[in-house]
Amino acid sequence: MKKLLLVMLVALVAVAAMAQVEPEYRIDPYEGKPGGTLFLGSIGTGPRTFNPFVAQETSSTDITDLMHQSMFNSDNTGMPTIPALATEWWFSEDGRTVYFRVRQGLKWSDGHPFTIEDVRWTFEDLYFVNEFTRNGNATYKDAQGFLPEVEVDGNVISFTWTEPNVWSFRAIGWGQIMPKHVLDEYVQAGNPIEAWTLADWDKIVGMGPFMIESFTEGVRTVMRKNPHYWIFDEAGNRLPYLERINYEVVGSQDVLLLKFEAGEIDIMGPRAADWPRIVEQAEEKGWVYGVGGPGLGSDFITFNLGHPDPVKRSWFRNVHFRRAIQYMMDKESIIDTLFNGLGTAIYGPVSPSSGFFNPEILEAFPYRYSITRARLELRRGGFDWDAQGRLIDSDGNRVEFDLSTNAGNITRETIAAILVDGAAKLGMKINYAPADFNLLVGKLLTPDYDAILIGLTGSVDPGSGWNVWRIDGGLHSFNYPPEYNPDVIDPDIYEAFDWEKRIHEIFVRSVGEVDEQARWDLFAEFQMIVAEYQPYVYTITQNYLYVHKDSVHLANPHPNPAAGTLWQIHGIWKD
């Protein structure tokens, strides 16, 4: 109650000062030199859209992310701790309401005043409407399926759900605020998805540090500093330091490397295979290079626990069988083969680079490569070997199943090949056949498969995996409930496991867990369960690699997969 009073008092003061609001600029402790152009490369064909709530691929979001800002920013471990357009945020006592205090007196890149109405409009009128964004509004709903009530009180905006909802709070905090004065006409017309296509590159207005100065489709995007940006350094320079950013479209990693070596690109993330070449030249050419942590995403093998064939189903549901697969994978040699040793073995759904990583799983379940341990697990699971050394189950069936992955992905194809090799040592026969990506997705989501090696984009916060781990999630592909696809999944076959239900519960509960430590603990338990039951058998990931010219001064002292070289780009400067 005291807090509320305080809020009201502050609001009153704010209203009183409204006549001449002092802009609430942010001061960052950078000591750089203004000016210069940063040259970057974008692999692929370049952006496909400049609409941030439509963009799906990084070649588009790399650009849109520079033009927009959200309530808070991540620190350099990927945690949402740095105030951005909101100066602070807090939960109500019952945890159902979250408040953001929005900065005042700022301006959009076109000079139009930025107000709390833009924030309200962005969420209530745009992001909360399922059809208006490509990703939909599910992320803003609570477990009961309700969107929050939005209220504006002075410079504080609040969102209230029917129950505590941390996940949606984060989604709101990360949500990029859009200019109402530019996009409201699209919202009124019901087609915001058609706003800001590539042709509209010069019409974009945002709160981000850079805006597009010129754009040539398929060639390059030149960005210029936002003259109204709201972050300053301690010396009083309006950031960003860089005058321009030149995003050059580069067809492939090979060419990116050539361009970097020729000095045409300032910062790049090299492939592990090119790393020795980088290190060799670094001193002579004056490059700064480094290895961050393991990447956030990882490839894993999923088994179809609801397989219609009772024999295969019994293997896949057997936890010892899945553990044996984990044991038989020679991850070190995969890492050496694929990544020049610059990779990390992964044993669970949360990357060691994430602040949510629970290191205890490595001690509790030390899955080191061991054919002996794998054999032991199989024997525990009731498997045996026949006279020819072939693996058989307790009913005498020969263990043989299909494994697929998407053709053309060299990492996955190599892992699959080494898996087949390892399985052979156990007398297990894996019929490996790579398939087209779309075909693979179809099989995974039907489900109609034995085993698939695939990967999902990872993020720092394990909560983002709700669609995978909740039993009713669209990507809960290892054990879909019958409601998911009644034509394929027989209710008589279906079985929900206790550990699976517990994970589901963790994900449901974590959404409402306002306390950070309690939420962390929940995800720590989640990681422990996954390590123990291996619903997905995780494999490896490449470590984050970067190299840049020494004339570039990054804002991030330790670039890593959660916060890369371009973290806090307004603080980057060039000699």
Place this chain on the structure above:
Amino acid sequence: MEKKPILSVRNLSTHFAMAEGTVKAVQDVSFDLSSDDVLGIVGETGSGKSVCVKTIAGLIDPPGYIANGEILLYTDEFAKDGKKEYVDLAKLKYESFSRIRGKHIGMIFQDPMTSLNPIFTIADQMIETIVHHEKVSEGEARERAIKLLEQVGIPKPSERIDDYPFQLSGGQRQRVVIAIALSCNPEILVADEPSTALDVTVQAQILELMKELQKQFSSSTIFITHDLAVIAEMATKISVMYGGYQMEIASVDDIFEVPMHPYTHALLACIPRLDIKQSELLPIPGQPPVMMNPPRLCPFLPRCTRSVEKCQQVLPDLEQITEEHFVRCNNPVPQKVQVVKEEV
């Protein structure tokens, strides 16, 4: 004054250097051609008769080459004082040949279907020849071309001249070819089996035309054929070739009346004749000779019914029997009337 021959070929040999060995296509060929002469060269396919005339016209490309001999053409083409003299075509430079061919030696080939360039009009192909040799304007050349077409019996020549070869029949095309060959009044006309590829009736027409034109243009003619009967009426002289060698050369009467070479006999036996009784046509037994690295022996030896001991040892020379009758044989058929004419 004795008439000088317009063309005198002396001991001409043409060889082809192939990877597998030397093909001796023409060996030691000699003959004289006076104006008004019609020389028929007779032989089977591969006897060297075509190569022989191509050599004379300078149309032998590497790997073919003139191994020996002279080809003396009596002409003023290269004379500085305008007087006619003998020029050895065997030693003539390749580029200079285009002043001889078409102008002094006109040629007609076997297949009229392919002798004309399919994508140029008759006018184009005739005019380029006339303009090149006679240094006249295109208009004048066109008039001459039309006249020539008329002479070779093309109806409505002023219209047909703008046709493409594919718009003409086979016989008409050969008439065009003949017209082109005669367009610059050459002293020598070489016809390489000009009627073989045509229908029998057309064949006769073409031969008739050639006979007529030969008189009209009074050019001497070398006429190549594998069929003695074809030139019996036209030729004044006949040279019989076999395996690259001349077997016999004589006036047309001598060849038909007193042939001396066994091969000539064999050839004559192949002709169906109406004037004498023949029990059957006699094919020549055996195979045509191999031209690759032949032994220095009579090429007809393996098929000869009259071979003697000597034939296994030496190649006979071309021996003069009478003034105009030469034969290359160790055991020629004695000069007597071989075939008794009977009243039909």
Place this chain on the structure above:
Amino acid sequence: MLRYIARRLILAIPVLFGISILAFMIISLAPGDFIDNFRMNPSISREKIESLEREFGFDKPVIVQYFLWLGQVLRGNFGYSFSYHVPVFSLIWGRLGATLLLSITALIFSWGIAIPLGIYSALHQYSFSDQAFSFIAFIGISIPNFFFALLWLFMAARTGWFPIGGIISLDFHELSFFGKIGDYLWHVVGPMVTLGTAGLAGLMRQMRGQLLDQLRQDYVLFARAKGMPEKVVIYKHALRNAINPIVTFFGFALSGLLGGAVLTETVFNWPGMGRLVIDALQQQDLFLVMASLLLSSLLLIVGNLSADLLLAWVDPRIRYRFG
């Protein structure tokens, strides 16, 4: 002649229609669709996937989808790209210029070199230079395009003689008109040589073979026998005939102007249609694929027609057959 062209173009309509049905069916019936990438996104709900399916029309039977699309096409609307959210032809037009610049220069490059070399080789059959040209040309044909492209870029990076890919320089917008043209040309050299060398050998051998073939024809012998100088015999008589099949070849080359350069485009960062279409195919961006397929089919038809017309122009036999 005009009637002939008109007839051919009218006949092309059912062909295009057939191609569109076939292509639409093949793409639609192939496993997966554009939404697959969304399906694999852990943060997109099933409800949203279903609403996307409705939005893109994937919930309807394929045949209905086809006729809905066809109805729009007949009204001149080729649809929106799923991933770019813009009309497909605005995307294609945007890239057409770069595609044509590359394919036409590559065509000129390979033809400009292959034809003279082919003629030279034919006239100097089995000579040292003939063998040398063939050798070089076959090296060109046997090095894969992407590898050649990488070698080129490596060379460019080391020497600085050529740009490391791309189509325009950073300072392009400040250049004069001629400077801009020069900048384009400077950038096109690499991909042009890469693409051009691939087609060079075949074309050169073709030219050589055709000319050798014609030189053996009777009319060449007869032209010589007429006393025509060698130049006339070769360049007028033999060459004109040897060119005929090459002209047909040229028509086919015209129809290939829009495609067939994906790898080269990718390595050289060339913003051409090849990459656009391959990306669209991989993503199953249906309408974009359909539009580019239709455009390519149209070009194929026009290419064939122009090959026939060109052939008629150079060969009277064909011309008279048209009447």
